[in-house]
Amino acid sequence: MLRYVLSRFATFLPTFIGVTLISFAFIRVLPGDPIIVMAGERGMTQERYDELVVQFGFDRPILAQYWDYLTGVLQGDLGNSYVTKRPVWDEFFALFPATLELSICAMIFAVALGLPAGVIAAMNRGKFFDRTLMSTALVGYSMPIFWWALLLIIVFSGNLGWTPVSGRIDLLYYFDDVTGFMLIDSLISGQDGAFTSAVRHLILPTIVLGTIPLAVIARQTRSAMLEVLGEDYIRTARAKGLPPGRINGLHALRNALIPVITVIGLSVGTLLAGAILTETIFSWPGIGKWMVDSIFRRDYPVVQGGLLLIAVMVMVVNLTVDLLYGLINPKIRKR
Amino acid sequence: MSLLRLRNLSVEFATTGGRFRAVDQVDLDVDKGDVLAIVGESGSGKSVSMLALMGLLPWTAKVTADEMIFDGHDLSKMSARARRKIVGKDLAMIFQEPMSSLNPCFTVGFQIREALRIHLGMDRKAAQARALELFDLVGIPDPEQRLKAFPHQMSGGMNQRVMIAMAISCNPKLLIADEPTTALDVTIQAQILDLLVRLRDETGMGLVLITHDMGVVAETAQRVSVHYAGQKVEEQPVRPLFRSPHHPYTSALLAALPERATDKRLPTIPGVVPGQFDRPQGCLFSPRCPYADDHCRKVPPAPRGPDLGLARCHYPLNTDERLAS
Ligand SMILES: Nc1ncnc2c1ncn2[C@@H]1O[C@H](COP(=O)(O)OP(=O)(O)OP(=O)(O)O)[C@@H](O)[C@H]1O
Ligand code: SF4
Numbered sequence: 001m002l003r004y005v006l007s008r009f010a011t012f013l014p015t016f017i018g019v020t021l022i023s024f025a026f027i028r029v030l031p032g033d034p035i036i037v038m039a040g041e042r043g044m045t046q047e048r049y050d051e052l053v054v055q056f057g058f059d060r061p062i063l064a065q066y067w068d069y070l071t072g073v074l075q076g077d078l079g080n081s082y083v084t085k086r087p088v089w090d091e092f093f094a095l096f097p098a099t100l101e102l103s104i105c106a107m108i109f110a111v112a113l114g115l116p117a118g119v120i121a122a123m124n125r126g127k128f129f130d131r132t133l134m135s136t137a138l139v140g141y142s143m144p145i146f147w148w149a150l151l152l153i154i155v156f157s158g159n160l161g162w163t164p165v166s167g168r169i170d171l172l173y174y175f176d177d178v179t180g181f182m183l184i185d186s187l188i189s190g191q192d193g194a195f196t197s198a199v200r201h202l203i204l205p206t207i208v209l210g211t212i213p214l215a216v217i218a219r220q221t222r223s224a225m226l227e228v229l230g231e232d233y234i235r236t237a238r239a240k241g242l243p244p245g246r247i248n249g250l251h252a253l254r255n256a257l258i259p260v261i262t263v264i265g266l267s268v269g270t271l272l273a274g275a276i277l278t279e280t281i282f283s284w285p286g287i288g289k290w291m292v293d294s295i296f297r298r299d300y301p302v303v304q305g306g307l308l309l310i311a312v313m314v315m316v317v318n319l320t321v322d323l324l325y326g327l328i329n330p331k332i333r334k335r
Numbered sequence: 336m337s338l339l340r341l342r343n344l345s346v347e348f349a350t351t352g353g354r355f356r357a358v359d360q361v362d363l364d365v366d367k368g369d370v371l372a373i374v375g376e377s378g379s380g381k382s383v384s385m386l387a388l389m390g391l392l393p394w395t396a397k398v399t400a401d402e403m404i405f406d407g408h409d410l411s412k413m414s415a416r417a418r419r420k421i422v423g424k425d426l427a428m429i430f431q432e433p434m435s436s437l438n439p440c441f442t443v444g445f446q447i448r449e450a451l452r453i454h455l456g457m458d459r460k461a462a463q464a465r466a467l468e469l470f471d472l473v474g475i476p477d478p479e480q481r482l483k484a485f486p487h488q489m490s491g492g493m494n495q496r497v498m499i500a501m502a503i504s505c506n507p508k509l510l511i512a513d514e515p516t517t518a519l520d521v522t523i524q525a526q527i528l529d530l531l532v533r534l535r536d537e538t539g540m541g542l543v544l545i546t547h548d549m550g551v552v553a554e555t556a557q558r559v560s561v562h563y564a565g566q567k568v569e570e571q572p573v574r575p576l577f578r579s580p581h582h583p584y585t586s587a588l589l590a591a592l593p594e595r596a597t598d599k600r601l602p603t604i605p606g607v608v609p610g611q612f613d614r615p616q617g618c619l620f621s622p623r624c625p626y627a628d629d630h631c632r633k634v635p636p637a638p639r640g641p642d643l644g645l646a647r648c649h650y651p652l653n654t655d656e657r658l659a660s
């Protein structure tokens with residue numbers, strides 16, 4: 001098991017360096033000069049411009065700039081935002097809980113519905129429930145996020161007035177951040193209706209962000225279950241006279257979970273990408289919206305740092321998934 | 336009344352190429368303490384007939400039988416729930432591939448205790464004690480440690496012992512062993528067969544042994560049922576069958592035995608078992624039968640009397656012995 005863990009970690013560092021390179025290059029490839037963008041419509045004098053070029057280090061060779069950046073990163077310094085002048089690190093962690101809260105809710109939504117849906121579909125293979133579910137999943141998977149979001153907003157916020165359109169909580173409520181998670185903070189605050197308001201703000205973004213992972217998980221669970229149900233050990237379980245619930249829910253699902261967990265891990269990447277759009281649509285103050293805004297402002301350190309932190313998170317999640325495998329599938333653990 | 340009584344058992348699969356009759360009007364009887372061998376080439380419906388009895392066929396299979404009576408219960412007329420009370424308890428089965436027949440995600444101990452808890456309602460402690468006892472019985476050394484092992488940590492032979500321990504855990508009245516040794520080394524094969532016969536002797540259970548191997552049949556079985564292309568073509572006690580087979584197919588199988596071969600080359604029966612699309616009209620063995628004539632090719636033979644081993648043949652062999660005796 002230890003060797004397994006170490007071998008997973010060994011792949012971590014090269015990937016990390018690669019990501020710093022890509023995030024550094026990505027924003028510089030985009031046309032547009034951060035200093036001009038900063039100056040805005042007022043413009044600026046040539047002297048002031050030259051001064052800023054030196055201050056930001058843009059006069060130095062590009063490789064030297066990368067080297068500075070990389071050594072900074074390795075010492076835990078992601079630089080300061082050009083716009084707010086605050087450390088990228090601080091900004092990221094101020095906004096991250098909002099994204100995390102939304103992503104966790106979306107994932108719970110996707111797993112809680114996707115797993116049972118996939119299992120039931122596999123048990124009713126080819127029947128009405130299976131067909132309906134799988135075509136719905138296909139639609140859910142191919143639906144553009146922004147369109148789906150707008151549709152839900154029009155129906156549930158516009159026509160029915162059930163849910164709010166933007167933000168994390170009604171402006172009526174104000175309390176300090178304790179955990180950064182609105183659901184928890186609103187409860188701690190003890191204010192009447194704060195929690196309900198937070199929940200109502202979460203519903204639509206959660207559904208929008210969770211739809212694609214939900215579809216993917218349901219389909220993967222179904223196909224993994226179908227494959228496992230044809231295995232010899234399932235026949236053995238039936239030959240033992242075990243009830244179907246136990247055969248499907250324990251003997252089959254435990255084996256089917258192995259590929260499903262991979263897919264759940266991989267969806268975390270998709271989820272963060274989806275969060276960028278979802279947060280923009282619902283004005284959700286998380287890192288997705290922050291990144292989009294920063295790209296428009298050509299705020300190099302924020303975009304670089306944000307990309308890097310997101311990538312590291314995806315990597316950590318994938319690592320966790322690899323380790324989870326070991327727990328679920330004893331064959332890997334003992335190798 | 337015999338322990339198992341099958342009458343007119345047929346199984347049809349719905350396939351993309353139409354319906355396929357994998358088991359065709361099979362009658363079988365097994366008594367307590369009996370060892371019945373079912374032999375026949377690949378594709379003769381040996382496994383499918385026993386899986387039908389266990390209720391383990393996929394939904395594409397349509398099972399029909401006039402009688403499917405086990406221990407006084409007609410299984411074909413029972414609900415799935417009622418059947419589960421019998422299958423795995425009084426009626427157990429082990430399979431050809433011990434490595435893939437055990438669930439890789441659970442320890443073998445868990446998989447044995449599970450059967451005990453479900454059928455006999457044992458608590459954890461009692462189940463553990465019984466599992467230890469069973470491992471001892473099937474000859475697994477160091478049972479305490481082995482119970483904690485996962486299937487992939489043990490050899491094929493050990494896994495087959497685990498499967499046997501699991502199958503006999505609730506003291507079944509009938510154990511069906513579907514080619515239990517085919518996937519194992521030769522030395523291990525003999526051990527597993529010895530174990531099965533010993534367990535039969537000790538517990539008095541009936542044993543159905545499916546195999547291709549006539550050598551195994553000669554050593555272990557009391558009665559032999561010979562199957563071909565879904566049909567039972569002959570049934571006799573083991574000695575008379577070897578001495579005077581009545582069906583040409585049985586005779587060909589015996590001629591294929593290495594000990595009997597006169598030639599250096601191992602004789603095999605020319606041709607293959609007819610599959611879904613090339614079943615002949617008359618006797619199913621006619622394309623390969625050295626005695627076949629036009630009558631055989633047109634009219635399917637019905638089983639003959641018990642004195643002719645119930646042979647499905649128009650021209651049974653070794654009839655002179657019957658006349659002589
Ligand atoms: N699920 C299924 N769907 C369609 N046909 C099947 C199915 N299972 C088995 N068959 C067919 O039924 C026939 C009998 O198969 P069976 O497995 O009983 O043969 P067998 O006598 O046990 O052979 P072997 O010695 O290879 O185990 C074969 O022709 C096989 O292709
Ligand atoms: S009926 Fe004819 S073809 Fe069939 S086994 Fe007998 S002799 Fe051969």
Ligand SMILES: [Mg+2]
Pocket residue numbers: 381382383513
């Ligand atoms: Mg078989």
